[in-house]
Amino acid sequence: MGIRTGEQYINAVKSRKPEVWLAGKKVENVFDEPVLRQTVIEIAKLYDMQHDPEYQDKITHFCEETGERVNNAFLIPKNYEDLIKRRAAFEAFAKATFGLMGRSPDFLNVVITSMYSHSSFFEKYNKQWAENIRRYYRLVRDNDLFLTHAIINPQNDRSKSSHEQQDMFTHLGAVKETPEGLVVRGAKFLATLAPVADEVIIYTFPGYKPGDERYALAFALPIDTPGLRIICREPMQDGKRPLFDHPLASRFEEIDALLVFKDVLVPWDRVFIYNNVEAANLLYPKTGIAQQPAHQSAVRGLLKLQFATEVTCRLADSIGVDVFLHVQESLGELIQAVESIRALLRIAEHEYEVTPEGEAMPNWVPLETIRGLLPKMYPRAIELMQTIGAGGLLLSPTGADFENPELREDIERYYIGRAGVSATDRVSVFKLAWDLCGEAFGQRLLQYERYYTGDPIRKKAIFYNSIKRQRTFDMVDDALQVSKLKELVTNK
Ligand SMILES: Cc1cc2nc3c(=O)[nH]c(=O)nc-3n(C[C@H](O)[C@H](O)[C@H](O)COP(=O)(O)OP(=O)(O)OC[C@H]3O[C@@H](n4cnc5c(N)ncnc54)[C@H](O)[C@@H]3O)c2cc1C
Numbered sequence: 001m002g003i004r005t006g007e008q009y010i011n012a013v014k015s016r017k018p019e020v021w022l023a024g025k026k027v028e029n030v031f032d033e034p035v036l037r038q039t040v041i042e043i044a045k046l047y048d049m050q051h052d053p054e055y056q057d058k059i060t061h062f063c064e065e066t067g068e069r070v071n072n073a074f075l076i077p078k079n080y081e082d083l084i085k086r087r088a089a090f091e092a093f094a095k096a097t098f099g100l101m102g103r104s105p106d107f108l109n110v111v112i113t114s115m116y117s118h119s120s121f122f123e124k125y126n127k128q129w130a131e132n133i134r135r136y137y138r139l140v141r142d143n144d145l146f147l148t149h150a151i152i153n154p155q156n157d158r159s160k161s162s163h164e165q166q167d168m169f170t171h172l173g174a175v176k177e178t179p180e181g182l183v184v185r186g187a188k189f190l191a192t193l194a195p196v197a198d199e200v201i202i203y204t205f206p207g208y209k210p211g212d213e214r215y216a217l218a219f220a221l222p223i224d225t226p227g228l229r230i231i232c233r234e235p236m237q238d239g240k241r242p243l244f245d246h247p248l249a250s251r252f253e254e255i256d257a258l259l260v261f262k263d264v265l266v267p268w269d270r271v272f273i274y275n276n277v278e279a280a281n282l283l284y285p286k287t288g289i290a291q292q293p294a295h296q297s298a299v300r301g302l303l304k305l306q307f308a309t310e311v312t313c314r315l316a317d318s319i320g321v322d323v324f325l326h327v328q329e330s331l332g333e334l335i336q337a338v339e340s341i342r343a344l345l346r347i348a349e350h351e352y353e354v355t356p357e358g359e360a361m362p363n364w365v366p367l368e369t370i371r372g373l374l375p376k377m378y379p380r381a382i383e384l385m386q387t388i389g390a391g392g393l394l395l396s397p398t399g400a401d402f403e404n405p406e407l408r409e410d411i412e413r414y415y416i417g418r419a420g421v422s423a424t425d426r427v428s429v430f431k432l433a434w435d436l437c438g439e440a441f442g443q444r445l446l447q448y449e450r451y452y453t454g455d456p457i458r459k460k461a462i463f464y465n466s467i468k469r470q471r472t473f474d475m476v477d478d479a480l481q482v483s484k485l486k487e488l489v490t491n492k
Pocket residue numbers: 103149150151152155158189190191192193256444447448451452453454455457458
């Protein structure tokens with residue numbers, strides 16, 4: 001089949017009945033649920049872009065194996081040109097969502113592609129696992145599937161490993177083997193967009209200890225597999241808030257969920273890792289999934305930071321506060337933050353690395369630097385937006401106020417901006433800003449940037465330790481050498 005249309009994706013959503021719980025109620029039909037409907041529509045638009053002549057050649061290519069058109073996220077990059085083709089696909093999806101949907105389909109499609117291209121990793125442990133991942137990649141690519149993932153154990157007692165938790169099956173683990181497959185029980189989090197995905201993939205982040213064998217698992221299942229329960233977090237909107245009042249929250253709600261597996265059967269051909277702590281711990285660092293999806297995250301994160309910056313600049317301009325020196329300094333800081341990330345991304349692509357198998361990956365050091373900086377730069381952008389918008393952020397009238405003839409004159413007069421900025425223009429920009437920096441929707445976006453890639457503190461420590469292994473900090477010796485020479489000269 002190759003690239004799907006938005007309609008095909010929506011039909012797939014309509015055709016199944018995953019067990020989704022939202023605000024204490026079971027969702028009968030995902031597409032008819034107001035909280036989820038617009039999310040499905042926004043994702044459908046991304047699928048439609050693949051058929052749009054404006055984008056098609058930029059974001060898709062013909063698969064060598066099948067001859068069908070597939071998204072560039074399924075490309076195994078071999079050189080700089082391939083990385084740029086892939087970036088074009090990430091960029092198109094990120095622009096369409098202002099970088100606000102981190103888990104758009106391209107993210108996990110890159111993860112699966114990278115696991116496929118590193119199938120030798122799985123082969124080392126079990127031939128069947130390698131075959132399974134290869135078949136699964138083809139299934140996802142050829143049907144253009146949309147995946148959610150849950151790779152973290154629920155936050156119960158982080159001071160203990162999985163097998164030391166109070167209940168043996170709080171963390172998702174294998175219960176028993178059957179001729180048909182593996183029966184799994186317990187919970188995993190934090191599956192963004194789970195209710196609207198086609199499939200779920202479960203895998204592991206490093207940190208498993210001896211004794212954790214039953215939890216050392218990777219597998220994939222259709223999202224409506226019996227026994228899989230999806231418990232959504234409290235939604236950030238009710239699906240009824242007008243576009244004018246919540247231009248972002250009404251469109252880009254990326255619902256997150258806890259996944260509970262109630263003795264779910266995973267067929268053997270869907271198992272990628274089982275009962276192997278070493279494989280579970282090495283999956284992330286050794287299959288390119290720490291590096292290849294980070295390319296998507298960097299492109300998307302750059303767009304999101306740029307969007308927050310543009311909103312803040314426009315906000316400041318709309319009320320004339322950008323004549324003040326400290327506001328200019330703040331806006332300059334934001335633009336420089338965007339440029340720093342853009343430069344790092346370009347370096348990551350230009351100075352790409354090639355694996356022994358010939359796969360190109362963006363350079364890890366600048367890529368990881370982006371992952372280290374964005375969790376600080378994005379919250380800073382939001383803080384500056386709050387500071388510059390100040391009290392006005394809280395005081396926007398609603399679209400209904402605008403429409404009421406009794407109020408209209410007052411609103412046009414008292415919400416007007418600087419010369420040339422009408423009340424509608426000013427309030428519209430403030431509403432964009434409020435969705436980003438005031439609403440619960442915006443707080444989630446901020447928390448996403450802090451944590452989507454794991455704990456930023458431990459990530460940075462891993463980064464330092466890795467750099468320490470690679471570099472010898474020779475300039476220090478050079479400098480000491482010079483001063484030693486000087487010493488020798490002066491002592492003569
Ligand atoms: C909006 C959002 C969407 C997300 N989407 C997804 C998704 O789709 N799929 C997915 O799998 N995950 C997703 N994540 C989860 C993300 O991977 C985790 O949030 C991240 O890995 C951090 O884990 P945690 O939240 O359990 O925090 P914890 O690991 O519990 O950390 C909590 C605090 O304790 C400290 N801490 C905990 N353990 C240790 C330790 N061993 N050593 C030192 N300090 C420690 C941390 O520094 C931190 O301050 C998402 C997260 C967010 C916020």
